[in-house]
Amino acid sequence: MTERLLITRLGQRGDGVADGPGGPVFVAGALPGETVEAEVEGERGRLVAVETPSPSRVAPFCPHYGRCGGCVMQHADPATYAAWKREGVVAALRHARLDAPVEPLVAAHGEGRRRATFHVRRAPGEGRPVAIAGFMAARSHEVVPLDACPLLVPALADAPALARALGEALGGAGKPLDVQLTATAGGIDVDVRGHGPASPSQRRSLALLAERLDLARLSLHGDVVVERRPPLVTMGKAIVAPPPGGFLQATAQGEEALARLVVEAVGKAKIVADLFAGVGPFALRLAERASVHAVESDGAAMLALDRAARQTPGLKPIGVETRDLFRRPLLGPELARFDAVAFDPPRAGAEAQARQLAGSAVPVVVAVSCNAASFARDAALLVAGGYTLARVTPVDQFWQSAHVELVGVFEKKRPGQRRRTLG
Structure with a gap:
């Protein structure tokens, strides 16, 4: 059901909030002061059109915004966002x-996030399933495939491709994987979760893949498969080598x-x-x-x-x-x-x-x-x-x-x- 709503405020998760006859209606992508058309179901509204845009509205900088659930406020100017x-x-x-x-x-x-966890799943491909890597859609377990994320540091520019390559190498079990990548002074540190223990032959293949991808370290559930260079992080005067998968x-x-x-x-x-x-x-x-x-x-x-x-x-x-x-x-x-x-x-x-x-x-x-x-x-x-x-x-x-x-x-x-x- 499409309704015309007046957005009065922002909710904790960044949704625009309108006061409907049955209570608040939350509309992702809407800003205070805007009159919008939304398809309303219960307390949630899907934004269809903005009739009167807020002066605070800006164009999102990522083409995946609106589908990917990682960002919620790319449509707001810096002052509105900070407030x-x-x-x-x-x-x-x-x-x-x-x-x-x-x-x-x-x-x-700063320069961006130095660590990210990509969800890797199997999807239909030409002749066989292929690995896709991305972040979850908003309020969903669906993975939005990504080729890049503008919020990451430059050293993680190839992070989705690295996650897909690891997903292909470990895809035989068909399990959903979470691939955590961290940019360090020694290179990219990767910890893969969801696969379980690897066989000796899988570990050898993964070590070769880590060489080809030039990873600093590769681990499965915190168990180091290969460490080619120490993954080092500076903290004040000190230099720390965090444990695999550590915070x-x-x-x-x-x-x-x-x-x-x-x-x-x-x-x-x-x-x-x-x-x-x-x-x-x-x-x-x-x-x-x-x-x-x-x-x-x-x-x-x-x-x-x-x-x-x-x-x-x-x-x-x-x-x-x-x-x-x-x-x-x-x-x-x-x-x-x-x-x-x-x-x-x-x-x-x-x-x-x-x-x-x-x-x-x-x-x-x-x-x-x-x-x-x-x-x-x-x-x-x-x-x-x-x-x-x-x-x-x-x-x-x-x-x-x-x-x-x-x-x-x-x-x-x-x-x-x-x-x-x-x-």
């Missing part, structure tokens, strides 16, 4: 009844922006805990001025961090601990020795650890998050425990998507201590 992303953080804090200044959005796309921030500039905010917030603290530390994007930079205790559940990441720390001159000591902070958060007596704590959990947040921090006397806590809702929940726990949420800074490394990173700085005044001035 929408920041408002998502403001709304999450408001929902949790948290009052804190929210800084302007920090642009952190990295999406963009180099995003990592630098988040780390800068963490280091600035910690200030002159002498002993710092870095929780959910990964391979050390914060710990290695913090150690340029403070002793650091890094905690992470991934043992391989801890080994990579420890190796990088030992090989980097001029750093203060970094202690590493492999520990599941969801099940075994650092407790009050363990937290008592730290002048500051930084934590950067997965999207689910760090509720158990936040509860322990809330009851502690750590003067400064810095929370990094990729999910405004779970951040707000954890922040509310800290505030209830006596912390002041001094500021929140949204960081945009997932350009054109609905995802936003953020850094929140919390202060707790010790008895007889003056309030610390941030800056």
Whole structure:
């Protein structure tokens, strides 16, 4: 059913929102102030035509926009886009009844995303199925085939072709594959998921393919098939070789922006805990001025961090601990020795650890998050425990998507201590 709708605002996922008689209607590709025609089914509307375009409307820069689900706001100008992303953080804090200044959005796309995961599937071809590689369509499990993605760093310009080649080599099992490609100083690091263990002959074929494709490293489910060159990443003064399939921030500039905010917030603290530390994007930079205790559940990441720390001159000591902070958060007596704590959990947040921090006397806590809702929940726990949420800074490394990173700085005044001035 086609309806004429007036778009009044943007939703959290970038959809234009109209107020219909039965409730809100979400229309992808529409902007506030526009009158549009849309085919409406339930709460969703498919944009048919824009009758009165917004002055904020611009032409998308990718030919796949609208089908590929990776981007949601290429049709909006930079000011509208930045305001929408920041408002998502403001709304999450408001929902949790948290009052804190929210800084302007920090642009952190840089040269582009240094890592991407392509979904590889089999599709009908001339005479036999062929591999296709791409991203999922919006609200769908359908793969949109891609030859290029303008959001990636130049080193990943051939990423879809590399993913297809690996899909062809592993296509005999007919399984859907996820191919993660990361641009590193040593070349492209690839981890393939979904295939399962490879036979000795498959491993030999994959090693030869890695040679032909000039990959730095190729692994299956984290199991290294061949490493031709170390896949190295610079973090502050240190050079890290992440474990196969390990986590990295999406963009180099995003990592630098988040780390800068963490280091600035910690200030002159002498002993710092870095929780959910990964391979050390914060710990290695913090150690340029403070002793650091890094905690992470991934043992391989801890080994990579420890190796990088030992090989980097001029750093203060970094202690590493492999520990599941969801099940075994650092407790009050363990937290008592730290002048500051930084934590950067997965999207689910760090509720158990936040509860322990809330009851502690750590003067400064810095929370990094990729999910405004779970951040707000954890922040509310800290505030209830006596912390002041001094500021929140949204960081945009997932350009054109609905995802936003953020850094929140919390202060707790010790008895007889003056309030610390941030800056």
